[in-house]
Amino acid sequence: MFNSAFLDLPPLEEARGTVILPGSKSISNRVLLLAALCEGPTVVHDLLESDDTRVMLQGLRVLGCEVVHRGSAVRITGIGGRPHPGPPPGGEGVKKLFLGNAGTAMRPLTAALALIGGDYELSGVARMHERPIGDLVDALRQLGCGIDYLGNEGFPPLRIRPARDLKLDAAIQVRGDVSSQFLTALLLALPLVATRDIVIEVVGQLISRPYIEITLNLLRRFGIAVARQDWQRFTIPAGSRYQSPGEVHVEADASSASYFVALGALAASADQPLRIEGVGASSIQGDIRFIEAARAMGATVDSGPNWLQVSRGAWPLRALDLDCNHIPDAAMTLAVMALFADGPTTLRNIASWRVKETDRLAAMAAELRKLGAVVDEGPDSLRIVPPATWQAAAIATYDDHRMAMCFALAAFNFAGAHVRILDPHCVAKTFPDYFETLFSVSRTSAPHIPVICVDGPTASGKGTLASEVARRLGYHYLDSGALYRITGVATLRAGLPLDVEHEHSIARLAEALAIVFTGDRVLLAGEDVTDAIRSEAAGMNASRVSALPAVRTALVALQQSFRRLPGLVADGRDMGTVIFPDAGLKVYLTASAAQRAERRHKQLISKGIPATLPALRADLEARDARDSSRAVAPLKPAQDALLLDNSSHAVEESVALVLRWWEEKQPFGQALEA
Numbered sequence: 001m002f003n004s005a006f007l008d009l010p011p012l013e014e015a016r017g018t019v020i021l022p023g024s025k026s027i028s029n030r031v032l033l034l035a036a037l038c039e040g041p042t043v044v045h046d047l048l049e050s051d052d053t054r055v056m057l058q059g060l061r062v063l064g065c066e067v068v069h070r071g072s073a074v075r076i077t078g079i080g081g082r083p084h085p086g087p088p089p090g091g092e093g094v095k096k097l098f099l100g101n102a103g104t105a106m107r108p109l110t111a112a113l114a115l116i117g118g119d120y121e122l123s124g125v126a127r128m129h130e131r132p133i134g135d136l137v138d139a140l141r142q143l144g145c146g147i148d149y150l151g152n153e154g155f156p157p158l159r160i161r162p163a164r165d166l167k168l169d170a171a172i173q174v175r176g177d178v179s180s181q182f183l184t185a186l187l188l189a190l191p192l193v194a195t196r197d198i199v200i201e202v203v204g205q206l207i208s209r210p211y212i213e214i215t216l217n218l219l220r221r222f223g224i225a226v227a228r229q230d231w232q233r234f235t236i237p238a239g240s241r242y243q244s245p246g247e248v249h250v251e252a253d254a255s256s257a258s259y260f261v262a263l264g265a266l267a268a269s270a271d272q273p274l275r276i277e278g279v280g281a282s283s284i285q286g287d288i289r290f291i292e293a294a295r296a297m298g299a300t301v302d303s304g305p306n307w308l309q310v311s312r313g314a315w316p317l318r319a320l321d322l323d324c325n326h327i328p329d330a331a332m333t334l335a336v337m338a339l340f341a342d343g344p345t346t347l348r349n350i351a352s353w354r355v356k357e358t359d360r361l362a363a364m365a366a367e368l369r370k371l372g373a374v375v376d377e378g379p380d381s382l383r384i385v386p387p388a389t390w391q392a393a394a395i396a397t398y399d400d401h402r403m404a405m406c407f408a409l410a411a412f413n414f415a416g417a418h419v420r421i422l423d424p425h426c427v428a429k430t431f432p433d434y435f436e437t438l439f440s441v442s443r444t445s446a447p448h449i450p451v452i453c454v455d456g457p458t459a460s461g462k463g464t465l466a467s468e469v470a471r472r473l474g475y476h477y478l479d480s481g482a483l484y485r486i487t488g489v490a491t492l493r494a495g496l497p498l499d500v501e502h503e504h505s506i507a508r509l510a511e512a513l514a515i516v517f518t519g520d521r522v523l524l525a526g527e528d529v530t531d532a533i534r535s536e537a538a539g540m541n542a543s544r545v546s547a548l549p550a551v552r553t554a555l556v557a558l559q560q561s562f563r564r565l566p567g568l569v570a571d572g573r574d575m576g577t578v579i580f581p582d583a584g585l586k587v588y589l590t591a592s593a594a595q596r597a598e599r600r601h602k603q604l605i606s607k608g609i610p611a612t613l614p615a616l617r618a619d620l621e622a623r624d625a626r627d628s629s630r631a632v633a634p635l636k637p638a639q640d641a642l643l644l645d646n647s648s649h650a651v652e653e654s655v656a657l658v659l660r661w662w663e664e665k666q667p668f669g670q671a672l673e674a
């Protein structure tokens with residue numbers, strides 16, 4: 001997960017490999033609710049783990065369902081249509097459910113709770129309170145459900161009271177032209193009270209029909225056979241009862257697949273197509289039809305029941321004029337593909353975009369323009385003329401996961417324009433590891449991958465500074481000193497003396513080190529050596545092996561292999577001079593010997609390790625002397641390094657300064673201030 005304020009994507013060139021996608025949001029939340037309404041347990045496999053499913057699970061717990069995680073499966077014990085007896089957690093009579101920005105939780109839970117009976121308060125984030133629910137509430141009120149608005153008429157938050165004397169004889173009317181989730185909510189919940197045939201009539205044109213198909217399909221799996229006449233009239237037969245299928249497998253998310261289908265079309269070669277696993281031709285999700293649109297734009301797509309393989313076909317992509325009503329979510333991906341087309345692309349019938357996580361029509365138009373596209377925003381359509389000249393852009397994401405995910409693809413613009421994604425963590429709504437997955441199949445030449453070097457003497461605070469800068473940028477972090485420290489430890493363990501006569505044996509050993517960095521731990525051949533390499537003695541030994549030229553050479557490739565997307569911050573002695581001479585920013589960090597000795601002293605004492613200031617200072621100066629006088633890669637600032645004496649700086653000041661230096665080199669300056 002990227003928790004940084006922004007994520008900078010350097011120019012990306014090629015895509016290949018395999019992605020395994022997370023579970024479908026639409027299927028996950030429907031299955032969870034259906035499992036909750038059944039009697040007894042249902043085991044759900046491959047459930048999507050994301051913000052939207054988390055709030056749904058939380059909602060089910062409040063209802064009284066038992067939720068047990070077992071590895072990648074979740075076991076839900078349903079309440080059989082009856083609310084949990086006894087007072088809710090918190091004591092008072094009203095059960096409160098906070099549902100974030102999950103429409104797939106808010107709408108169906110409203111219907112289910114209103115029919116189950118009980119006192120509930122349903123709320124969400126501010127945007128959730130701007131997303132309409134009035135048509136669903138109207139439909140439920142016709143039945144006799146007690147629902148009040150706690151804020152604005154027609155919008156959450158809602159107060160639900162026990163229903164009295166449900167009127168099930170007349171057909172229930174619901175509008176179908178604002179959100180298909182209203183109909184889905186009724187279809188999922190009404191079997192709870194199907195003592196007689198219940199008829200739902202859709203008023204107005206039904207949009208996003210494929211989502212209703214998912215609903216009907218899943219209802220069938222849970223024992224409810226809804227009869228449908230066209231897409232206007234749905235009948236839930238008298239006596240319908242939810243029956244758990246026992247186990248359910250959630251297929252991967254077809255909307256999430258759209259980003260990788262597009263990626264294949266942009267940047268995978270025919271001989272090495274991008275493979276997508278977890279969803280394919282036999283998917284029950286409407287967004288799988290995105291592949292037809294992608295093919296129309298030029299993608300070459302092969303498919304099996306639960307996999308897809310995609311590569312570039314026509315290039316540039318072919319412009320498109322398409323009614324997107326059947327693929328409302330995946331159509332956002334088409335809007336970004338349109339940037340790569342041979343003419344203007346028009347996406348029609350997408351008014352529902354306005355009531356999604358954000359007003360997606362306005363948001364999409366504004367952000368596409370930043371990249372250089374000319375965009376006409378209609379009331380329910382978008383016309384996109386590809387950029388004549390690509391511009392670097394900082395893309396706002398409006399707390400909308402799909403904005404972040406589809407705009408990341410713009411980094412493949414082949415014009416070298418950088419793309420910054422603001423608030424990248426919004427992808428957590430449906431695909432928390434989206435960027436990691438994207439990077440795992442994206443390639444670009446090493447010089448494109450940004451590197452920041454922080455070199456300097458021992459105890460200058462490099463590690464603290466560099467790792468914090470890495471965290472703020474969402475970049476990888478390399479503590480190169482650790483590699484020399486580990487080499488020292490491994491040498492002694494192998495019974496070799498740390499001297500020049502054994503230089504080549506030590507170098508061979510260094511070359512074969514099985515090092516893994518996980519979080520803040522370091523493993524050597526599976527053993528946690530984090531603490532062992534941090535001692536003063538280990539530092540001194542590291543300094544000794546690091547003076548051996550063959551050892552330094554042996555570690556070059558390993559250090560350079562840390563240069564991975566989206567970028568790297570590396571600290572050490574020769575990061576800027578030897579390992580990454582082309583780094584975009586080189587910082588040489590110093591502090592007075594007295595200051596450094598004092599910092600080290602504090603560090604050791606706080607860990608309960610005895611130390612004296614004069615001894616530490618003497619050690620430190622001896623190490624400086626060896627590190628800067630050795631024949632190869634001596635400690636010295638790179639010619640183009642910026643000097644930073646942090647003797648009198650708090651860490652935060654140094655971090656802010658380095659981030660400012662970095663920002664000054666980025667092409668987003670004005671965009672960020674705007």
Ligand code: DC
Nearest residue numbers: 480481482484542543546572573574
């Ligand atoms: O940064 P540190 O204290 O963990 O480094 C331990 C020793 O490793 C240091 O005294 C010199 C050596 N080193 C080096 O020669 N080159 C590097 N890039 C990093 C560390």
